Structure formats: C-alpha cells, structure tokens
Amino acid sequence: MDVDTIEATWRHFHGRVRTSFGWGTNLTKDFRGCDPDGDTRLTPISLVCKVISADGRPAVKLSDNPEKATDEPAEIQRYLRVFGSADRNAQPVFV
Numbered sequence: 001m002d003v004d005t006i007e008a009t010w011r012h013f014h015g016r017v018r019t020s021f022g023w024g025t026n027l028t029k030d031f032r033g034c035d036p037d038g039d040t041r042l043t044p045i046s047l048v049c050k051v052i053s054a055d056g057r058p059a060v061k062l063s064d065n066p067e068k069a070t071d072e073p074a075e076i077q078r079y080l081r082v083f084g085s086a087d088r089n090a091q092p093v094f095v
Contacts, residue, residue, distance in 0.1 A: 058072065060078075065090060
C-alpha cells in the first residue's frame, strides 16, 4: 500500500467495518543501502503475526499483491470470488 491507497481504503471502510492495515516493512524498516560499509545489518526483516482461523473457519489474507496471500489456494480463490480481485498486481516479496 502507498499513501493514496491507505487513505482510499480508510475512506471506503470508515464507519462501516473495523479495519487494520498499513504501509508495513518498507515504510517503517527500509534501511537498505544506508549502511556506509555496505553491510546488510540494516536489511529489514518481515515479521508479521496473522490470525489463522476464527470460529473454526480459516482466515485468509488477501492483498493487492497476490504473492502475499496466505492460506490454501482453494480458500484464497473462494474469498476472491466473494470480495473480487481487481487491482491486484504481483510484486516481489522481500523476506
């Protein structure tokens, strides 16, 4: 997400559902190339805790980047049929 998509998402859902989303690793921890010695000590790590189920049902993570979707492929496809898949663009994921 970038600033525009964060604001658009907040406006769309504000007052309708509780949301939690944000910019993530590359805003808060992106220090790649900042170490004067060229070391990798400042390379960000990707550490996220996610819900895996609720009330016995699998919790699926969908993203505008399909590479970041989590759960069984059949469940991801089921959720995409319900919520749509527009504007999803594959981008590299740095771990």
